[in-house]
Structures are given as C-alpha cells and as structure tokens.
Amino acid sequence: MAKVLTTKEENYSQWYNDLVTKADLAENSAVRGCMVIKPYGYAIWEKIQAQLDKMFKDTGHVNAYFPLFIPKSFFSKEAAHVDGFAKECAVVTHYRLKNDPDGKGVVVDPDAKLEEELIIRPTSETIIWSTYKNWIQSYRDLPILCNQWANVVRWEMRTRMFLRTTEFLWQEGHTAHETSEEALAETTQMINVYASFAEDFMAIPVIKGAKSANERFAGALETYTIEALMQDGKALQSGTSHFLGQNFAKAFDVQFANRNGKLDYVWASSWGVSTRLIGALIMAHSDNNGLVLPPKLAPFQVVIVPIYKNAEQLAEISVKVEQIMVKLRLRGISVKYDNRDSQRPGWKFAEYELKGVPVRLAIGPRDLENGSIEVARRDTLAKSVEQLENIDQVVADLLDSIQENIYNKAYQFRAENMTKVDSYDQFKELLVTKGGFFLAHWDGTTETELRIKDETKATLRCIPFDSVEEEGKCMVTGKPSKQRVIFALAY
Amino acid sequence: MAKVLTTKEENYSQWYNDLVTKADLAENSAVRGCMVIKPYGYAIWEKIQAQLDKMFKDTGHVNAYFPLFIPKSFFSKEAAHVDGFAKECAVVTHYRLKNDPDGKGVVVDPDAKLEEELIIRPTSETIIWSTYKNWIQSYRDLPILCNQWANVVRWEMRTRMFLRTTEFLWQEGHTAHETSEEALAETTQMINVYASFAEDFMAIPVIKGAKSANERFAGALETYTIEALMQDGKALQSGTSHFLGQNFAKAFDVQFANRNGKLDYVWASSWGVSTRLIGALIMAHSDNNGLVLPPKLAPFQVVIVPIYKNAEQLAEISVKVEQIMVKLRLRGISVKYDNRDSQRPGWKFAEYELKGVPVRLAIGPRDLENGSIEVARRDTLAKSVEQLENIDQVVADLLDSIQENIYNKAYQFRAENMTKVDSYDQFKELLVTKGGFFLAHWDGTTETELRIKDETKATLRCIPFDSVEEEGKCMVTGKPSKQRVIFALAY
Numbered sequence: 001m002a003k004v005l006t007t008k009e010e011n012y013s014q015w016y017n018d019l020v021t022k023a024d025l026a027e028n029s030a031v032r033g034c035m036v037i038k039p040y041g042y043a044i045w046e047k048i049q050a051q052l053d054k055m056f057k058d059t060g061h062v063n064a065y066f067p068l069f070i071p072k073s074f075f076s077k078e079a080a081h082v083d084g085f086a087k088e089c090a091v092v093t094h095y096r097l098k099n100d101p102d103g104k105g106v107v108v109d110p111d112a113k114l115e116e117e118l119i120i121r122p123t124s125e126t127i128i129w130s131t132y133k134n135w136i137q138s139y140r141d142l143p144i145l146c147n148q149w150a151n152v153v154r155w156e157m158r159t160r161m162f163l164r165t166t167e168f169l170w171q172e173g174h175t176a177h178e179t180s181e182e183a184l185a186e187t188t189q190m191i192n193v194y195a196s197f198a199e200d201f202m203a204i205p206v207i208k209g210a211k212s213a214n215e216r217f218a219g220a221l222e223t224y225t226i227e228a229l230m231q232d233g234k235a236l237q238s239g240t241s242h243f244l245g246q247n248f249a250k251a252f253d254v255q256f257a258n259r260n261g262k263l264d265y266v267w268a269s270s271w272g273v274s275t276r277l278i279g280a281l282i283m284a285h286s287d288n289n290g291l292v293l294p295p296k297l298a299p300f301q302v303v304i305v306p307i308y309k310n311a312e313q314l315a316e317i318s319v320k321v322e323q324i325m326v327k328l329r330l331r332g333i334s335v336k337y338d339n340r341d342s343q344r345p346g347w348k349f350a351e352y353e354l355k356g357v358p359v360r361l362a363i364g365p366r367d368l369e370n371g372s373i374e375v376a377r378r379d380t381l382a383k384s385v386e387q388l389e390n391i392d393q394v395v396a397d398l399l400d401s402i403q404e405n406i407y408n409k410a411y412q413f414r415a416e417n418m419t420k421v422d423s424y425d426q427f428k429e430l431l432v433t434k435g436g437f438f439l440a441h442w443d444g445t446t447e448t449e450l451r452i453k454d455e456t457k458a459t460l461r462c463i464p465f466d467s468v469e470e471e472g473k474c475m476v477t478g479k480p481s482k483q484r485v486i487f488a489l490a491y
Numbered sequence: 492m493a494k495v496l497t498t499k500e501e502n503y504s505q506w507y508n509d510l511v512t513k514a515d516l517a518e519n520s521a522v523r524g525c526m527v528i529k530p531y532g533y534a535i536w537e538k539i540q541a542q543l544d545k546m547f548k549d550t551g552h553v554n555a556y557f558p559l560f561i562p563k564s565f566f567s568k569e570a571a572h573v574d575g576f577a578k579e580c581a582v583v584t585h586y587r588l589k590n591d592p593d594g595k596g597v598v599v600d601p602d603a604k605l606e607e608e609l610i611i612r613p614t615s616e617t618i619i620w621s622t623y624k625n626w627i628q629s630y631r632d633l634p635i636l637c638n639q640w641a642n643v644v645r646w647e648m649r650t651r652m653f654l655r656t657t658e659f660l661w662q663e664g665h666t667a668h669e670t671s672e673e674a675l676a677e678t679t680q681m682i683n684v685y686a687s688f689a690e691d692f693m694a695i696p697v698i699k700g701a702k703s704a705n706e707r708f709a710g711a712l713e714t715y716t717i718e719a720l721m722q723d724g725k726a727l728q729s730g731t732s733h734f735l736g737q738n739f740a741k742a743f744d745v746q747f748a749n750r751n752g753k754l755d756y757v758w759a760s761s762w763g764v765s766t767r768l769i770g771a772l773i774m775a776h777s778d779n780n781g782l783v784l785p786p787k788l789a790p791f792q793v794v795i796v797p798i799y800k801n802a803e804q805l806a807e808i809s810v811k812v813e814q815i816m817v818k819l820r821l822r823g824i825s826v827k828y829d830n831r832d833s834q835r836p837g838w839k840f841a842e843y844e845l846k847g848v849p850v851r852l853a854i855g856p857r858d859l860e861n862g863s864i865e866v867a868r869r870d871t872l873a874k875s876v877e878q879l880e881n882i883d884q885v886v887a888d889l890l891d892s893i894q895e896n897i898y899n900k901a902y903q904f905r906a907e908n909m910t911k912v913d914s915y916d917q918f919k920e921l922l923v924t925k926g927g928f929f930l931a932h933w934d935g936t937t938e939t940e941l942r943i944k945d946e947t948k949a950t951l952r953c954i955p956f957d958s959v960e961e962e963g964k965c966m967v968t969g970k971p972s973k974q975r976v977i978f979a980l981a982y
Contacts, residue, residue, distance in 0.1 A: 034560060036557050062533075063530065067522045090585075095581055104567060105564065108563075127522075151642065155587065342631060
C-alpha cells in the first residue's frame with residue numbers, strides 16, 4: 001500500500017485531517033461544520049462513554065435527559081452566561097414546511113412561526129436549572145447528581161473534525177448542593193475523574209489547574225481544566241469542571257429550606273467532556289503510519305491475519321486461529337480475524353497500522369509446523385516470533401506494555417516540551433522555535449493575559465494545582481507573582 | 492401513604508400521566524411537547540438500550556453518528572418521503588443571536604440568516620443516504636449495517652409523555668444491500684429482533700405483521716410492525732422495520748458495480764424503536780398501585796427495607812443485609828438497600844410499589860432471631876416469609892417467576908381481547924363495548940381502510956405474518972378476502 005498520509009513534518013494539520021478520514025474515523029458531512037462519525041470512530045467513542053459512565057456512576061451520579069431546545073428568554077437570565085453562549089447558536093424559528101406554491105420542493109410555512117424562538121442547546125445549565133427548581137424544596141432533596149449524554153450545537157466559524165464542530169457529542173454533569181464547600185468538592189472530584197481517565201485510559205498525561213477569570217466558563221466562579229500537550233506543541237483543553245456558585249440558582253430562583261429551616265439558594269457545579277477527546281487521542285499518539293490507539297480504548301485490540309496460498313492452508317490456519325481467539329477472549333481481549341480473500345496480507349498489515357490496532361498477529365503454514373506466530377506491536381512497530389502455547393499471556397502482557405509505553409512516551413514528550421521562562425522575550429522566541437507548555441510568572445491581571453494573547457496568540461492554559469509557591473516577577477510587567485502559570489498556543 | 496394515583500377505571504389517561512410523574516419517570520418541560528426524562532425513567536431506557544444494542548451487534552451491526560441537521564432540499568429528493576416527513580418539523584433559519592438594541596435580553600440577528608434552512612432530523616434516511624453515496628462503489632462495500640442512537644424531532648400537535656413527544660430518543664438502523672432479497676431478509680430479521688426483545692425482555696406479547704400501503708413509512712415498499720395491546724384495549728405500534736427498495740438510492744444516486752460489473756442502485760432497509768417503548772412498558776403491566784416492571788428491565792430488581800426501632804437494631808440488621816446483598820450481586824441481581832432514617836417502612840413500601848421494583852425484602856430484629864426475611868413480589872403483591880439461608884436462590888427464582896407471570900398475564904389479556912368479527916355492525920359495536928384487537932376480513936383497498944378509520948377511528952394495525960389463509964368476505968364491502976387482518980383503536 002502506498003503512503004496514504006501527509007507526514008506530520010510536511011503539514012501537521014493536513015496529517016491530522018488525512019488520518020481522521022483515511023482511518024475511517026469521521027468525515028465532513030453535507031451540513032457545514034457537522035461531521036459524520038463513522039463506525040470505527042464511533043466505536044472509540046463508545047469505549048470512552050462506557051468507561052466514563054462507569055466512573056460517574058461509581059461516584060454516585062445518575063443519567064437523565066433534558067430537552068434539546070431552550071427557550072430564547074432563558075439565556076438572558078444569567079448575566080454572564082448570555083454573553084458566553086447566547087450568540088453563535090442555531091435558532092429554530094418555525095415548525096412547519098409546506099409545498100412550494102411556485103414549483104417543486106418545500107418552503108418554510110410563514111404561518112408556522114414560533115412565538116418565542118428556540119435555541120438548540122449549546123450547553124444545558126439554563127434548561128436544567130429551570131427544571132431543578134421543581135425538584136428542590138429542602139436540603140433533603142440535595143444533592144442532585146445528574147449527568148446527560150447528549151448532542152450540543154455551537155455555531156463555530158472555523159471547524160475541524162473532532163476538535164471543533166458545529167454539532168458535537170458530549171456528556172454534561174449538573175449537580176446541586178447544600179453548601180459552597182460541597183459544590184466545590186464535587187467540582188474538584190470531577191476534574192480528578194477526568195484526569196484519571198485521560199491518564200489511565202487515554203494514556204495522555206494532563207495538567208490539572210484552574211482557569212484565569214478571563215478563560216472561565218460563562219457563569220462560573222471557578223473553572224478547573226485538564227490540559228494536554230499535542231505533538232505539534234499546542235495545548236488541547238480536554239475537559240472542564242465548573243463551580244457555578246449560586247449564579248444559576250439565583251437566575252432560576254432555586255431556593256431550598258436548609259438545615260436551619262431558612263431559605264437559601266442552591267450551589268451548583270457542571271462538568272463535561274466531548275468527542276474532542278478523540279481528537280486528543282489522535283494527536284497525542286499517532287505517527288506517520290497512522291493511528292496509535294491505547295489498548296484500553298481500541299475498538300479491537302488484536303487483529304489476526306492469515307498467510308496462506310490456498311484454501312486448504314487457510315482452513316488449517318483458521319482452526320488454529322479459532323483456538324487462539326477463544327483463549328484471548330477468555331482474558332477479555334477483543335480480537336478480529338481478517339480472513340478476507342479480497343486483500344493481500346501486506347495490504348491488511350498497512351490497513352491495521354493505519355487504524356492503530358495495538359497488536360497484530362500473523363500466522364502461516366510454517367508457523368503451524370513450528371507452533372509459532374508472528375506478533376507485531378503498533379506503538380514501536382517491533383515484531384517478534386512467539387510460541388503459540390502461551391500466546392494469550394504474551395498478548396495480555398504486550399497490551400499492558402503498549403498502554404504503559406505510549407503513556408510514557410507522551411509523558412516524556414511533555415517533559416521535554418515544558419519550559420520555564422523568566423523573560424517575555426525568551427518566551428516569545430521559544431514559543432515560535434520550540435512550542436509546548438511554558439511555565440511563567442504572571443501578575444494575575446486580565447490585562448496582562450490579554451496583552452500576551454494579543455501579541456503572541458498564546459493563552460493562559462491554567463494555574464496548575466500542583467505549582468509550588470515561589471516568589472517571582474511577571475514576565476511582562478515585572479509585578480510580583482507567587483507562582484508560575486502555564487501559557488501555550490492552543491487548539 | 493395516601494393513594495397517589497387516579498385509578499385506571501376512573502380515568503385511564505389520567506392514571507397514565509399520574510404514574511409517569513409520580514413514579515419519577517418523566518415530566519413535562521418548559522418547552523412545549525418536550526419532556527424531561529428523570530433518572531429513574533432514564534435508567535429503564537439505559538436497560539432497553541443495552542439489551543437492544545447487544546442484539547444489534549450480535550446480528551452484525553455497528554453504531555455510527557450522523558448530523559442532527561438536514562438541509563431542507565434533501566427532503567424534496569424522495570417523493571413519498573417529503574409528504575410524510577417534511578411537514579411538521581423544527582426549522583433552523585438563523586445561526587446567531589445579538590443583544591436587543593431596544594433593551595434587555597437577546598434577539599435573533601437578522602444578518603445571520605442561513606442561505607438554506609436546516610431541518611432538525613425527524614428521521615435520518617436522507618442525510619444518511621447522501622453519506623452512503625460516498626461509501627459505496629462496489630458490491631464489495633456492501634452490506635452496510637449501521638445503527639444510530641439519537642434524538643429526533645417531530646412537531647406533534649398533541650403530545651403525551653413517552654408515547655408522542657416533540658423530541659424523542661430512539662435508534663434508527665439504516666442498511667444498504669446488493670439485492671432486494673438481502674434487504675428484505677434484513678427487514679424481516681430486525682422486526683424479529685424487536686419482537687424477541689418485546690416478548691423476552693419487556694414481557695409484552697406482540698403481533699408481527701405488515702402495514703397496509705396506507706400506513707407504510709413514507710418512502711417504503713413494505714413496513715413491518717410489532718403491535719402490542721394496552722390495558723385500555725388500544726393498540727400501540729411498538730417498533731417498525733422498513734424495506735425501502737431502491738427509493739433512497741435513486742433519490743441520492745447511490746449506485747454500485749455489481750458482481751456482473753454492471754451499475755445498479757443499492758437496496759435499503761431502515762428500522763427503529765424509541766422511548767415510546769417505556770410508554771408500552773407502563774401501559775401493559777402497571778396497576779392502580781403503580782408501575783409493574785419486568786425484572787429484566789428494572790433499574791434495580793430488589794429493594795431491602797430494614798425494620799428497626801433504634802440505631803443498634805439498624806446496625807445489626809445492616810450487617811446481615813450486607814451479606815444478603817453480596818449473595819444477590821454474585822448472581823447478577825441488582826439490589827438497593829434503603830436505610831434512610833427520614834422515612835418510615837410503610838412509606839418506603841408504598842414508594843417502591845409505586846416505582847414497580849419487582850421484589851421487596853423486609854428484615855427486622857425478629858427475622859434476625861429466626862433466620863428469616865419477608866419477601867414481597869410486586870406483580871401479585873403476595874408476601875411470604877422465607878429462610879435467610881437460601882434467600883439468593885429464592886429471589887433468583889422469584890424474579891424469573893415474575894418475568895414469566897407478567898408476560899403470561901399480558902398474553903392472557905390479549906387472548907381475551909382478540910376478537911374475530913364477521914360483520915361491520917358487530918365490529919362497530921364491540922369496538923366501543925369491548926375494545927382490543929379485531930380480526931376481520933378486508934378487501935385490501937385503501938378506500939375501505941380509510942372509510943373504517945373515518946367512521947370508527949379504528950385503524951388497520953397490520954396484516955399478521957402468521958394469519959392463516961381463509962376464504963372470506965370484507966366486513967364492509969363484502970368483496971372477497973383471503974385472510975383476516977387486525978383492526979384496533981390505537982395510540
């Protein structure tokens with residue numbers, strides 16, 4: 001098979017687009033900014049969903065479903081929220097079409113105009129808090145710990161598959177609490193859940209931290225984030241968890257009788273991750289041969305390719321392969337046997353390399369004689385011949401090793417691309433020549449943050465939770481600072 | 492706890508609405524015709540989804556995701572489809588809001604009008620077949636067996652929670668095949684999957700059959716249906732599978748090189764079930780005390796209520812309950828322990844009866860002494876005292892027995908309410924006095940079918956697959972007929 005991908009070095013952005021389409025993850029649709037998630041890409045999303053859903057339930061959450069539509073007036077109720085979300089969104093104004101009186105086709109029926117326009121949810125705080133009002137009377141009704149798996153729409157001007165699309169799939173948690181402390185603890189718990197998921201399942205190291213006031217979610221008092229570093233040196237915000245204070249409770253008048261019998265407004269958090277995670281997965285690990293998937297999220301972890309000259313050989317091989325598959329499946333390993341006669345082994349090898357299948361097994365007549373099998377790992381492309389006898393143990397160990405190795409590789413890459421800078425000139429130079437995360441002192445003002453963004457396009461990714469206190473001076477203004485924060489170019 | 496439900500006998504429709512809201516399944520939202528699916532209701536949907544998804548995958552299907560929006564012009568491409576679907580639907584005409592120049596709030600930005608309006612999908616044949624065009628060149632690309640779990644919107648004038656809502660959740664399968672036979676076989680396979688699911692999991696007997704031309708899906712050559720009988724004697728169409736012929740392939744110009752090297756249009760099927768199934772579940776089994784859930788779809792199958800006077804007693808009971816829960820969970824039985832101190836046992840009993848939990852265990856100090864436990868089954872409300880020793884086996888058997896019993900009860904009810912009629916007068920009388928399914932001869936014309944609907948409101952539910960050939964005369968026109976078909980009032 002000829003090389004199908006533009007290389008990263010040639011054109012990173014084109015490499016990404018090639019990979020998404022050639023590996024059958026997604027493609028652009030007939031609707032501007034909306035993608036079709038193809039079965040192979042959707043299978044990764046299903047793996048992500050299943051694991052996250054388990055983690056949400058293990059921490060006491062339940063799923064529910066709220067309407068796609070939000071009355072326009074709801075957006076005006078929370079002052080900060082309206083500025084952040086009620087702008088670029090899809091607006092439903094009519095509820096009927098009719099046959100075009102002047103010819104073929106259909107036209108919007110002008111008589112079917114809605115009294116109040118409906119907005120396709122860009123996020124659901126408003127519709128959910130208007131609902132919670134009916135659910136909450138007393139502290140006994142709290143906490144409410146709901147999550148929703150849903151589609152949302154934000155009318156983006158520049159879109160890229162998975163990273164930024166007009167419609168995308170996500171989950172949004174919306175919780176209601178008696179106290180500020182409880183809501184903050186929930187906000188922290190969920191950013192920790194996201195970080196564990198990113199590191200343990202996606203094999204992507206992330207930095208946990210707080211957003212600056214300027215980068216906070218519209219309507220939040222605190223936004224916590226996990227920030228991942230992509231191979232082109234840019235940051236990708238991969239999940240956020242918001243402490244909303246009493247803002248939405250006040251906007252929708254959600255009060256409860258507290259333990260002292262007094263009325264108080266309810267405290268809130270919200271948190272979400274989206275199909276953007278698949279973009280992170282692609283950009284963190286893949287290479288010029290295609291995807292590299294972490295075994296824990298691969299739609300199938302092992303592919304077996306038979307090498308044969310005739311039907312008789314194939315039949316013999318298939319008997320052995322059946323036995324191998326049984327052994328692998330008993331260990332919970334997912335495996336696909338590609339015995340299609342329409343493609344050659346070499347074509348299949350390239351295909352599964354492109355699709356990032358973690359382990360490839362190839363078996364031919366000589367292997368049957370020798371009781372051996374060829375094992376190839378996708379991450380390093382290394383091959384070895386192994387005994388068939390313990391193949392299930394070998395593959396299980398190899399999958400663990402691959403999961404660990406791609407995490408370590410990503411961790412190593414981030415370590416090499418996390419730079420302490422102490423002068424603005426040095427920052428500006430290295431931002432262009434090296435990229436990555438920059439640890440710098442900042443005076444804490446939005447003014448300075450915006451100046452940096454304006455002059456360099458770099459944004460303040462987060463104030464890391466684990467940053468050590470250290471006296472320093474803002475790299476731009478020289479004003480005093482107590483800790484370093486992270487700047488980077490970002491998606 | 493006071494009776495919270497209107498009885499079925501008083502007002503069936505009110506009983507249903509009461510049940511949906513009081514059992515915490517769903518509630519009406521701030522958006523007309525759209526419901527909020529509450530956590531308990533959504534947990535049932537998750538059970539339905541998990542089982543169906545498994546059945547789809549076991550029959551070779553994969554999931555994918557297609558855009559929420561469909562360009563208006565797509566609806567005009569398939570002549571029959573446009574009449575059926577492009578009428579009552581939500582139309583997006585703008586993509587931006589702006590601050591109201593005349594005061595507070597936001598208004599639609601007139602400068603952000605879409606060139607072509609977008610329709611929120613009422614079903615996805617059009618957007619999917621416009622996508623399949625790019626996926627299919629040769630017979631080697633076939634079959635395509637995709638399913639999608641999604642929300643859809645149909646602008647219904649009269650809505651009822653779960654049964655008919657403006658937005659609803661569903662799955663839609665869309666398959667593409669080389670031959671007419673293959674597409675028809677798929678259509679049949681999927682109606683059989685739905686019927687198995689309805690009978691084996693929902694415990695609802697269904698009649699499989701074909702829709703008349705008049706009741707077919709817009710754009711289909713055949714629509715197969717499963718029809719269930721509700722306790723008020725009305726039919727509920729619970730799932731449909733459509734043979735679409737080459738209609739959508741022709742509308743979107745999807746041709747493939749067949750095995751003879753000639754270009755041919757692709758053959759199609761589509762099939763779907765929705766959150767309406769939850770409405771079926773409620774109406775088929777529930778009683779005046781509340782929900783009756785089949786154990787296989789209950790969010791939790793067993794609830795344990797401690798009976799105690801003081802903290803010490805509760806502590807002793809809880810130790811024993813922990814042991815019981817471990818034993819039950821080892822058998823794959825889901826169990827909830829309600830040790831809340833804020834509610835009395837009697838309140839809890841009524842609450843779980845209302846919520847349809849299949850088995851309730853109650854355990855007090857005397858039980859600890861005697862090594863016993865009280866077991867109550869929701870379907871018959873029968874109680875017994877059982878030995879603690881084998882409680883896991885007892886509960887497992889009981890859950891099987893409940894699943895079987897509620898199926899048998901529904902089957903019995905349907906048998907009693909399935910009436911052969913041979914004259915139109917008899918039909919009209921019994922339709923009012925008895926209700927249920929009516930097996931009648933029909934002359935096969937849309938004219939007669941519409942006359943019956945017009946005069947009685949009854950509709951032709953289906954031409955059953957298992958109806959025996961029998962010479963007869965149409966009950967209305969007296970024209971010859973070869974088999975009985977099913978008429979009923981319907982949701």
